[in-house]
Amino acid sequence: MTSIELSPTLIVEDDPATRRRLHALLVGLLGTEAVIAMADSVASAIAATREGRFALALVDVGLPDGNGVDVIAWLHVHAPDTVSVVISSWGHEDTVLAALRSGATGYLLKESEDIELGLSLKSLRRGGAPIDPVIARRILAQVTTPAPVVETVTAPTPQLSERELEVLHLVARGYSNPEIATMTGLSRFTIEDHTKKIYRKLAVNSRMAAVFEANSLGLLK
Structure with a gap:
């Protein structure tokens, strides 16, 4: 996976204590030279990203003037080079899926403890996609639960090729693209091409969102 920069960082959080906590975590990880900006609302976050470029945005969900997912969606369209990560007290599956889809x-x-958040941010710098273990367990529980039988179909199920389904199942089991390449005997670039096609067919933007969507469609039986 391609490594990413974590600075400049935008912290989108309305609680002062949490802003200080995240600031301290980033300084401990990146050093005092890290460039860190603050926003306490949807409006101020969008204004900040219009004025400057950020490599990373740490976004809370519950903000005074709206939902942090709206910030992530705005960044995805207007600042696609900014990597967005939610840090929130809200962990309901619907909220998680909305954020990932955005x-x-x-x-x-x-x-989470500070050391856990710090390790997650280090993983992000290496190109990972950190998901809190509590949420990951819920996702895996959904994946391993048989999809209910539906009598009528209201929308066509995306058609994935046999190879795409194979890759999707390995993604759902937590394997990275390089690991999947080794297991299937294909190149990493071929696996990345397959995952992009899966994202497009499922109308999602991340691995975890693909797992959520595929499970809801009964593709991970």
Whole structure:
């Protein structure tokens, strides 16, 4: 996976104590030379990203003037080079899925210890897509639960090729693209091409969103 920069960073959080906590975590990880900006609302976050470029945005979901998912969606369209990660107290599956579908690369919970958040941010710098273990367990539980039988179909199920389904199942089991390439005997670039096609067919923007959507469509039986 391609590594990413974590600075400049935009922290979108309305709680001062949490802003200080995240600021301290980033300084500990990146050093005092890290460029860190703050926003406490949807409006101020969008204004900040219009004025400057950010490599990373750490976004809370519950903001005074709206939903942090709206910030992520705006960034996905207007600042696609910015990597967005949710850090929130909200961990409901619907909220997680909405964030991932809007373009979030990861989803972390504030209740995590500082060392856990720090490790997640280090993983992000290496090109990972950090998901809080509590949320990951819920996702895996959904994946391993048989999809209910539906009598009528209201929309056509996306048609994935046999190879795309194979890759999708390995993604759902948590394997990275290089690992999938080794397991299938294909090149990493071929696997990346397959995952892009899967994203397009499922209308999602991340691995976890693809797993959510595929499971809801019964593709991971």
